[in-house]
Amino acid sequence: GIQVEQSPPDLILQEGANSTLRCNFSDSVNNLQWFHQNPWGQLINLFYIPSGTKQNGRLSATTVATERYSLLYISSSQTTDSGVYFCAVVLSGNTGKLIFGQGTTLQVKP
Amino acid sequence: DTGVSQDPRHKITKRGQNVTFRCDPISEHNRLYWYRQTLGQGPEFLTYFQNEAQLEKSRLLSDRFSAERPKGSFSTLEIQRTEQGDSAMYLCASSISGSQYFGPGTRLTVT
Numbered sequence: 001g002i003q004v005e006q007s008p009p010d011l012i013l014q015e016g017a018n019s020t021l022r023c024n025f026s027d028s029v030n031n032l033q034w035f036h037q038n039p040w041g042q043l044i045n046l047f048y049i050p051s052g053t054k055q056n057g058r059l060s061a062t063t064v065a066t067e068r069y070s071l072l073y074i075s076s077s078q079t080t081d082s083g084v085y086f087c088a089v090v091l092s093g094n095t096g097k098l099i100f101g102q103g104t105t106l107q108v109k110p
Numbered sequence: 111d112t113g114v115s116q117d118p119r120h121k122i123t124k125r126g127q128n129v130t131f132r133c134d135p136i137s138e139h140n141r142l143y144w145y146r147q148t149l150g151q152g153p154e155f156l157t158y159f160q161n162e163a164q165l166e167k168s169r170l171l172s173d174r175f176s177a178e179r180p181k182g183s184f185s186t187l188e189i190q191r192t193e194q195g196d197s198a199m200y201l202c203a204s205s206i207s208g209s210q211y212f213g214p215g216t217r218l219t220v221t
Contacts, residue, residue, distance in 0.1 A: 004152075033209060040214070041147075041217065043153070043212040095158050095165055096141060098143070100152030101152055102152055
């Protein structure tokens with residue numbers, strides 16, 4: 001089956017720093033989403049980005065579908081950015097089920 | 111738009127008992143998904159409904175698990191004869207197309 005790999009697995013930043021999280025996938029996909037899971041377990045939608053670039057405030061994401069990767073940029077990080085970031089993909093011709101990576105755990109220190 | 115809701119938020123049960131969880135999707139969302147997440151892992155797909163039809167089930171969904179979505183609105187996930195390995199966060203998501211939106215989850219602990 002498809003492999004979804006996220007890197008790095010863990011990341012520690014000082015408040016105000018920038019970071020880039022990467023998601024590689026091994027097959028063609030119809031859809032890619034980025035989520036932030038808060039300490040209470042809630043998955044919060046960040047981006048729906050099967051291709052191209054999107055920005056939302058301090059966050060932006062780029063997906064290069066032909067090269068099978070996506071990047072999530074966090075600028076001027078804040079302590080509230082801490083948590084686990086997941087990318088998830090939907091295979092072409094699928095029912096829409098999401099296949100998640102293992103996540104990147106981000107800790108932002110004040 | 112009130113978001114996806116799940117009930118209960120937490121459930122502690124003894125091994126061998128049956129449990130049932132409920133998910134209320136965003137209204138007008140015809141697609142509903144159940145996922146399971148264990149500690150340190152990403153969520154894993156369990157089953158998918160389009161309206162009231164259950165169209166896909168993961169092999170993770172053993173015969174002790176059953177899911178329904180009567181009338182294509184809310185959904186229930188039942189686990190019979192719970193085992194300690196069933197301890198996990200059970201997540202529900204809904205969509206109409208494109209993005210899936212997740213509920214807060216039900217955390218199950220089997221003692």
